[in-house]
Amino acid sequence: MTLLAGKKGIVMGVANDHSIAWGISKLASEWGADMVFSYQNVLLKKRVATLAESIGCFDAVVECDVSKEGHIKQLMDFAAKKFGKIDFIVHSLAYSDKKELQGPYYNTSRKNFLNAMDISVYSFTETCREALPILNEGASLMTLTYLGSQRVLPNYNVMGVAKAALEASTRYLAVDMGKHNIRVNAVSPGPIKTLAASVIGDFDKMLQCGEKASPIHRCTTIEDVGGFACFLMSDYSQAITGGVHYVDAGYNIMGMSEEI
Ligand code: NAD
Numbered sequence: 675m676t677l678l679a680g681k682k683g684i685v686m687g688v689a690n691d692h693s694i695a696w697g698i699s700k701l702a703s704e705w706g707a708d709m710v711f712s713y714q715n716v717l718l719k720k721r722v723a724t725l726a727e728s729i730g731c732f733d734a735v736v737e738c739d740v741s742k743e744g745h746i747k748q749l750m751d752f753a754a755k756k757f758g759k760i761d762f763i764v765h766s767l768a769y770s771d772k773k774e775l776q777g778p779y780y781n782t783s784r785k786n787f788l789n790a791m792d793i794s795v796y797s798f799t800e801t802c803r804e805a806l807p808i809l810n811e812g813a814s815l816m817t818l819t820y821l822g823s824q825r826v827l828p829n830y831n832v833m834g835v836a837k838a839a840l841e842a843s844t845r846y847l848a849v850d851m852g853k854h855n856i857r858v859n860a861v862s863p864g865p866i867k868t869l870a871a872s873v874i875g876d877f878d879k880m881l882q883c884g885e886k887a888s889p890i891h892r893c894t895t896i897e898d899v900g901g902f903a904c905f906l907m908s909d910y911s912q913a914i915t916g917g918v919h920y921v922d923a924g925y926n927i928m929g930m931s932e933e934i
Pocket of ligand 1: 687688692694741769793818821862863866869870
């Protein structure tokens with residue numbers, strides 16, 4: 675398995691073995707990549723370190739709460755010390771107060787709006803900027819988004835607005851980073867049962883709807899996302915940048931389900 679042999683990168687957003695970031699990491703490791711991992715806070719340190727070691731990444735975890743000044747720079751310094759230069763970054767994190775992921779969107783508070791934007795959107799911009807000195811030419815950076823950026827999904831609320839901003843950021847970053855022959859993309863999976871998803875009101879309905887209405891009638895898995903992310907990290911996607919790429923069994927193309 676040599677698709678990613680010799681490639682080194684950073685994975686942000688592993689919380690447990692259900693995380694999308696973990697699905698990506700497992701596949702990337704199978705294809706030969708070496709990685710460092712950031713964890714949000716000390717409560718996650720041991721779990722993330724154990725997962726990293728299970729795929730052969732030792733002494734490879736560092737704390738990075740993206741809302742804290744200087745943490746993203748520290749992550750880059752850690753990766754630089756371990757690898758010198760790197761070839762990919764996976765940014766797989768988002769946050770909103772769970773109380774605001776239900777009911778009307780207009781109830782979003784200023785505090786949560788700004789916090790959601792800071793953690794879920796601005797952090798990717800800061801990551802790209804701080805990473806620039808340690809990126810190899812041809813590097814591939816990716817973030818995780820969701821269809822709620824383009825369409826209204828009940829209860830997704832401020833997170834939909836944040837994902838719209840994240841997708842716009844991806845396009846601006848693709849132009850800036852393109853000058854250095856570095857690619858920036860957003861991957862948009864269908865609903866997957868993870869820790870972050872479990873706080874969205876009526877999330878099970880999103881899962882059921884995805885399975886029922888998508889052209890191939892199946893849910894998305896973290897391995898589905900991992901496979902596509904590995905393609906984006908690989909040299910076979912050198913001409914792909916600035917895009918939002920759906921990995922959702924085709925759900926995004928539907929205007930109306932065949933089954934009602
Ligand atoms: P997850 O709970 O496994 O991962 C979310 C991660 O965000 C966690 O590791 C958490 O520690 C991290 N995080 C939150 N606040 C942070 C902070 N201040 N600093 C650093 N890290 C922080 O859930 P997931 O579903 O794997 O989410 C990963 C990404 O995928 C998110 O951007 C999410 O919006 C996106 N996404 C998820 C789905 C889905 O249905 N699960 C669908 C499309 C997109």
